[in-house]
């Protein structure tokens with residue numbers, strides 16, 4: 382992976398990861414097998430990378446039209462020396478990064494089930510904090526720029542105005558706590574990394590909030606949606622394009638990247654139905670306390686993007702414009 386622009390995308394099977402792969406336009410690598418090849422929750426052995434960075438040999442890879450895929454496990458299996466030392470999935474990832482030295486690693490992999498994290502906080506922490514830390518160590522050793530994704534759920538939602546990067550964090554749930562810990566560890570291990578907080582992502586690939594509301598409405602079922610959660614809905618494709626731009630410019634530090642504007646979940650759901658040509662009145666008002674989800678979410682987590690605008694010199698499209706483009710895609714697929 383000698384190209385100065387080579388990008389390794391982790392979590393390429395996820396909602397954001399697949400949009401990033403698309404935005405990379407053939408410049409990216411993914412580790413085939415995803416979490417089956419490298420499990421971010423598994424601890425890695427220290428000092429591993431250096432040995433293999435020195436004794437590494439060129440990796441064989443398969444070229445495809447739009448991306449180069451590499452089967453890390455197959456490669457390791459052919460390397461007897463590596464097999465002696467590799468015990469855990471994360472070791473494989475470190476090995477790969479240290480050998481291949483991608484110019485940039487964009488980490489879209491993470492434990493993302495906000496409610497389930499309440500019952501398995503250790504796993505959320507292992508993936509989102511310790512896994513991210515190990516990745517940062519590998520990137521530091523390999524000299525790769527790291528772009529790590531975090532979330533608006535690091536805030537408690539008590540603000541009345543959009544949260545700026547430097548505002549005090551106070552996550553309410555286990556997911557937010559694990560993401561915040563991940564941010565802190567990555568920043569400590571690799572101060573030159575870019576940590577991007579985004580929010581309320583929708584897009585093709587994995588069904589999320591918008592898709593679930595539409596699925597119910599298409600069956601004619603009413604949907605109860607909360608009015609007291611206000612955030613920054615964001616299209617995976619807009620976010621991905623910006624991430625790749627920031628990565629290429631080697632931007633560092635902490636940055637909020639979301640579509641412009643703000644909406645409540647209720648408003649987002651109504652607009653999705655309206656844009657799809659369904660009756661927005663199928664969306665019924667609810668409050669967080671009525672739905673009683675296992676994890677408490679911030680009531681207000683709109684992210685301020687002034688730093689992003691200063692750096693890029695451009696403004697992200699509004700969430701409504703972005704939602705319109707996503708719904709147009711869905712309708713095209715359904716036709």
Ligand SMILES: NC(=O)c1ccc[n+]([C@@H]2O[C@H](COP(=O)([O-])OP(=O)(O)OC[C@H]3O[C@@H](n4cnc5c(N)ncnc54)[C@H](OP(=O)(O)O)[C@@H]3O)[C@@H](O)[C@H]2O)c1
Nearest residue numbers: 392394395396397416420421490491493532579580581582
């Ligand atoms: N979705 C949102 O609204 C939102 C909002 C703010 C921030 N974020 C952040 O954005 C990033 C991407 O989120 P997303 O919505 O694209 O999530 P997603 O669709 O759930 O995808 C997560 C990816 O991480 C991989 N993964 C999960 N556990 C892993 C493990 N133990 N080891 C290695 N890989 C693992 C998954 O692999 P499999 O494909 O095998 O499952 C998947 O590819 C995350 O850091 C998330 O915290 C998301």
